[in-house]
Amino acid sequence: MADKKQIPAPTLGRICTYIRVLERSTGCSISSAAIAEAAGVNAAQVRKDLSYLGEFGQAGVGYDVGELREALKHLMGLDRPRHVVIVGAGALGSALITYPGFEARGFRVVAVFDNNPAKIGHRLRGHLILPADELAERIAELGAEIGVIAVPRTTAQAVADALVQAGIKAIVNFAPVLLRVPETVAVRNVDLTQQLECLAYYLQD
Amino acid sequence: MADKKQIPAPTLGRICTYIRVLERSTGCSISSAAIAEAAGVNAAQVRKDLSYLGEFGQAGVGYDVGELREALKHLMGLDRPRHVVIVGAGALGSALITYPGFEARGFRVVAVFDNNPAKIGHRLRGHLILPADELAERIAELGAEIGVIAVPRTTAQAVADALVQAGIKAIVNFAPVLLRVPETVAVRNVDLTQQLECLAYYLQD
DNA sequence: CAGTGTGAAGCGCTTCACAGCT
DNA sequence: AGCTGTGAAGCGCTTCACACTG
Numbered sequence: 001m002a003d004k005k006q007i008p009a010p011t012l013g014r015i016c017t018y019i020r021v022l023e024r025s026t027g028c029s030i031s032s033a034a035i036a037e038a039a040g041v042n043a044a045q046v047r048k049d050l051s052y053l054g055e056f057g058q059a060g061v062g063y064d065v066g067e068l069r070e071a072l073k074h075l076m077g078l079d080r081p082r083h084v085v086i087v088g089a090g091a092l093g094s095a096l097i098t099y100p101g102f103e104a105r106g107f108r109v110v111a112v113f114d115n116n117p118a119k120i121g122h123r124l125r126g127h128l129i130l131p132a133d134e135l136a137e138r139i140a141e142l143g144a145e146i147g148v149i150a151v152p153r154t155t156a157q158a159v160a161d162a163l164v165q166a167g168i169k170a171i172v173n174f175a176p177v178l179l180r181v182p183e184t185v186a187v188r189n190v191d192l193t194q195q196l197e198c199l200a201y202y203l204q205d
Numbered sequence: 206m207a208d209k210k211q212i213p214a215p216t217l218g219r220i221c222t223y224i225r226v227l228e229r230s231t232g233c234s235i236s237s238a239a240i241a242e243a244a245g246v247n248a249a250q251v252r253k254d255l256s257y258l259g260e261f262g263q264a265g266v267g268y269d270v271g272e273l274r275e276a277l278k279h280l281m282g283l284d285r286p287r288h289v290v291i292v293g294a295g296a297l298g299s300a301l302i303t304y305p306g307f308e309a310r311g312f313r314v315v316a317v318f319d320n321n322p323a324k325i326g327h328r329l330r331g332h333l334i335l336p337a338d339e340l341a342e343r344i345a346e347l348g349a350e351i352g353v354i355a356v357p358r359t360t361a362q363a364v365a366d367a368l369v370q371a372g373i374k375a376i377v378n379f380a381p382v383l384l385r386v387p388e389t390v391a392v393r394n395v396d397l398t399q400q401l402e403c404l405a406y407y408l409q410d
Numbered sequence: 411c412a413g414t415g416t417g418a419a420g421c422g423c424t425t426c427a428c429a430g431c432t
Numbered sequence: 433a434g435c436t437g438t439g440a441a442g443c444g445c446t447t448c449a450c451a452c453t454g
Binding site: 009013016017020039077078082084095098099104105107145146152169170186192196201 | 212214217218221222224225243244245280281282283287289295296297299300301303304305306307309310312330350351357374375376377381383391393395396397398399400401402403404405406407408409
Binding site: 008010011041042043044045048058059060061 | 431
């Protein structure tokens, strides 16, 4: 990714949590302490995070729930839908197609790709599986902005290259490998096995 | 989790990466610079991380690949298999049952639970779906140590409570909610939607 | 020499503490 | 009184730099 260093990455993650807290919140105003309690963080942290988008709070009262929620969504770029393509029609890719949280939050899966001829042309959870070599043209015509890599480790880099070539600027990578992409492309790695491995450490002694 | 503060959490994550680098490495000795290059981190970082388990390197040469790999696996508690239970037989839970990385790294899925009567008793990818109210007894008899929560947000806390009650000390949580568990239980949250949300931020301007 | 191990510096995020506003 | 916004302190991870070793 480019610079964008205005807001620290940890803050971005927490802001997503704050948005969810606000969406489930009933009252019309909420204090930083209440947000902090629900999000599992320090109240000063909440205020510092929120200060990145200007002064929203009312001293002595707190924050307007609706106003803050919309401001945070706007800040995160969540005020318009995003088109997502999934590469890899295996078990994981299949699960991601219908993952309820995606559609509910404005992420629309617009295409699913695979390079297995036995899968191409078949329907998977309502989506026609497209050949991976059509990535570039499909991404352009569908206006996709985010690519999800759900292929085996050995083909992940090739898929990433193809996505970058197609103009994708944001990638979620489920393959346990370090992707080499231009600095202008943002990558989030999700290593499911690593989660278990880290837990194994704490299971000892 | 308890204290365990000897090794910082970021280091634990990187050590998992180092293990993979070593498993794919061909030579019999490797330098911190080579590990760093493959893992995408700083070489000094690698040496500092490795120094947590004593002095393994040979000055002027590097580290013995096999020896270091086994030492790291032992440190992480990966030198014996772990039994995993998955709660939630939806699309995500289903994908996790056969996730190739789990079995390959010693994590064996020994049971799958759901509370939907329509699913209980049916087979899913080779596993009989068990009723969620049998969690405690099954976990005990199967010797499960890790629980994976792949249920909707609204039931995640109840599942976590049941897992804790059953003696589980390590949880991977896919539900977008803050779990309240005793300090003795380690939790790793994996919020798939949040990955996309953070990327949306970088897609702006 | 090439490369490790590590004290010290650097850096960035987190938390405190309090002035200021309502 | 209650709560925000923020400078300053605190803290922990990262990186540097170099003495030391085979």
